[in-house]
Amino acid sequence: MRRRRNDPGAPDGIRARYNSRVPMRIQGLFAALLAALPVTAFGAAAPTLRFASVFGDGAVLQQEISVPVWGWAQPGAKVIVRYAGQEKKAVAGGDGRWLVTLDPITGGAGELVATAGKERAVSRDVAGGEVWLCSGQSNMAMNVGGSDGGQEAAKTGEDAYLRVYRMPDAVSDKPQADAAAKWVSATPESIPGFSAIGYWFARSIRQLNAPVGLIVAAWGGTAAETWADAKSLAIEPACQPILTGWKERVRKDPELGMAELPFRLEIDRIDLLPADGSARVPLDRFSGPALPGRWEDPWAPGVSTAKFEITSSEGRRGLFSGTIGTASYATVVRTLGEGEKGADLSRFAAIRLKVRGRGLFKLHFRQPTVWDWAWHETPAFRAGEDWQELAFTLTETKQPDWGAQKPIELATINGLVVTATSSVVYPEMPSGLYNGEIAPVARYAIRGALWYQGEANAGRAWQYRSLLPAMIRGWRKAWRQGDFHFFIVQLPGWQVPADAPVDSDWAELREAQAVAAAAVPNADYACTIDLGDAADIHPKRKREVAERLALIASMRVYGRAAECSGPRYAGMEAEVGAVRIRFSRLGGGLEVRGGGELTGFGVAGEDRKFVKAAARVEGDTVVVSSPAVPSPVAVRYAWSQNPVCNLRGKIGLPVAPFRTDDWPLTTLDNK
Numbered sequence: 001m002r003r004r005r006n007d008p009g010a011p012d013g014i015r016a017r018y019n020s021r022v023p024m025r026i027q028g029l030f031a032a033l034l035a036a037l038p039v040t041a042f043g044a045a046a047p048t049l050r051f052a053s054v055f056g057d058g059a060v061l062q063q064e065i066s067v068p069v070w071g072w073a074q075p076g077a078k079v080i081v082r083y084a085g086q087e088k089k090a091v092a093g094g095d096g097r098w099l100v101t102l103d104p105i106t107g108g109a110g111e112l113v114a115t116a117g118k119e120r121a122v123s124r125d126v127a128g129g130e131v132w133l134c135s136g137q138s139n140m141a142m143n144v145g146g147s148d149g150g151q152e153a154a155k156t157g158e159d160a161y162l163r164v165y166r167m168p169d170a171v172s173d174k175p176q177a178d179a180a181a182k183w184v185s186a187t188p189e190s191i192p193g194f195s196a197i198g199y200w201f202a203r204s205i206r207q208l209n210a211p212v213g214l215i216v217a218a219w220g221g222t223a224a225e226t227w228a229d230a231k232s233l234a235i236e237p238a239c240q241p242i243l244t245g246w247k248e249r250v251r252k253d254p255e256l257g258m259a260e261l262p263f264r265l266e267i268d269r270i271d272l273l274p275a276d277g278s279a280r281v282p283l284d285r286f287s288g289p290a291l292p293g294r295w296e297d298p299w300a301p302g303v304s305t306a307k308f309e310i311t312s313s314e315g316r317r318g319l320f321s322g323t324i325g326t327a328s329y330a331t332v333v334r335t336l337g338e339g340e341k342g343a344d345l346s347r348f349a350a351i352r353l354k355v356r357g358r359g360l361f362k363l364h365f366r367q368p369t370v371w372d373w374a375w376h377e378t379p380a381f382r383a384g385e386d387w388q389e390l391a392f393t394l395t396e397t398k399q400p401d402w403g404a405q406k407p408i409e410l411a412t413i414n415g416l417v418v419t420a421t422s423s424v425v426y427p428e429m430p431s432g433l434y435n436g437e438i439a440p441v442a443r444y445a446i447r448g449a450l451w452y453q454g455e456a457n458a459g460r461a462w463q464y465r466s467l468l469p470a471m472i473r474g475w476r477k478a479w480r481q482g483d484f485h486f487f488i489v490q491l492p493g494w495q496v497p498a499d500a501p502v503d504s505d506w507a508e509l510r511e512a513q514a515v516a517a518a519a520v521p522n523a524d525y526a527c528t529i530d531l532g533d534a535a536d537i538h539p540k541r542k543r544e545v546a547e548r549l550a551l552i553a554s555m556r557v558y559g560r561a562a563e564c565s566g567p568r569y570a571g572m573e574a575e576v577g578a579v580r581i582r583f584s585r586l587g588g589g590l591e592v593r594g595g596g597e598l599t600g601f602g603v604a605g606e607d608r609k610f611v612k613a614a615a616r617v618e619g620d621t622v623v624v625s626s627p628a629v630p631s632p633v634a635v636r637y638a639w640s641q642n643p644v645c646n647l648r649g650k651i652g653l654p655v656a657p658f659r660t661d662d663w664p665l666t667t668l669d670n671k
Helices: 150-156 196-208 230-235 237-252 432-441 455-479 505-519 542-556
Strands: 060-062 067-072 078-083 086-091 097-102 109-116 119-136 159-166 183-186 212-218 260-274 305-310 318-325 329-335 348-366 381-383 388-393 415-421 448-452 485-489 523-526 568-575 578-584 590-592 601-604 614-618 621-625 634-637 647-649
Touching: 060 212, 067 078, 078 097, 086 097, 119 159, 119 196, 119 432, 159 196, 196 212, 196 448, 196 542, 212 432, 230 237, 230 455, 237 455, 260 381, 260 415, 318 329, 318 415, 432 455, 448 542, 455 485, 455 505, 485 505, 485 542, 505 523, 523 542, 578 634, 590 614, 601 621
Parallel strands: 060 119, 119 212, 119 448, 159 212, 448 485, 485 523
Antiparallel strands: 067 097, 078 086, 078 109, 109 119, 159 183, 260 318, 260 348, 305 318, 329 415, 348 381, 348 388, 348 415, 568 578, 578 621, 590 647, 601 634, 614 621
């Protein structure tokens, strides 16, 4: 599945952070490139005493359990750590790393201090509270500014004790020791860039009157195997095809396994070609003022080195070069027109340029008035040693990714974006994101984890039944704090609605999520089948999703709720011409949302062909039948990509999709 990117022209509240690749901004074309912040294992080479970055200013430490604290010092140094009246000692190992374990704390805020001889490291305003890890793909990364009610929340949601530690996007072939990140408290300026689900979840948890810290590690379009540690994948039989498939890809394309890839793109003669066939117009005639350099963002993906320089006196030839990591990218922007107003390019048909160099590149036409999770961009082209002339029509570019499709508007183009990418256009390396984003914070004490992911694995839903539990077990082993809570967001509906069961990999993935939640201790899932958007894979009702997760936490973690989900399928009995369905977690009972006809059910006989069925609530059961199936043996409910369904519990939460049969699924053989 394709990974997502932000448009550099997105409004302030939305552009701060969505999911996958936040471009590095350059102040105008051919200006000095802003160096991104690489994620590296600082520890072994650190010459002075310091904490791991996750213990920096504003950190939230998990209360009521033991808290490991670590950092680096000179090898052999005797380190003393003090916090909240405690004093713990450690000796730095040969690599300089040290670790102490604080006794359980409750609330409060103060300084976390480490000393080693004459050296002293201090983290200020460190609070005890509730810490949750938020991970997954684009719907976990989707920010508050792009969700329903987000802009209003930012204006009134300032909270010094709601804090977020956002992991930089980082792929690595080896576990990393630290990350270039910091804790950020909720302010009107920062809230729009927070994970929407994380933020609304934290808002609910804040009702406990304890500080809440979120560690967010999410990247759009990513598959679960990239978030799983290598050992867990290696010992899970269902994951062997993932590992062997990746090894074969690396054998055929060695660049996939390289830590850094050099790129070099020399560009010359950038011209716009008028639709009427008249003379070309050099692109620099449309140069506007330099855009502000507001993309110096610590959340940007790691780019080891990159620069863009003018190589001719005319100022029209440029050299874009540097090195990028696997699944990373580097971006420059050429301004057109006057600022955000945009240039009217409607009389032009194409853009033509000459290129040579080394690497894989794309061009994107930036539009300030048409913004979505997808970009209009050209197909990727590979530059070689010899000059080649390329031409791309302005109207042939299409949004290659997800989201609500919007046409390119030639009257609003105000920029040309040049992007260098690795051979992997989004993170695919097994364990790559675990190494880059999870390993640096593993062992940081947490209450639990929230997981919104699965779209990228839908085609391998059967494998996901084993893959996700393997990932969860690996995380718990790395944290060394037992079976911490793990709550999953079950995929909502998307694309064409269906009022009868049909084969669907998304339906199978939802079942796999439920199976995974049942396969490991202290896990559950939030059903969101009623919160989707047929036109957009990124539905904006994130507050409701987060509040359902918070309700699960309220019951299963904090003991403050009696029910935390809608009814769940519990069993069936075949009757004459019908099937009766029983449920668990009934709470106040069953009801039809909005009243009227009960929808979403299908029934099948021994031929295994499902048809739309009539259904009615009888007490705490549902009776399902169809005249087309006189002897029904199986029922499916809400079983499609985007089911039309309306059964829920009386506390207002939907009945989760289910099937009563155990017949083979469409993704069974997909590895």
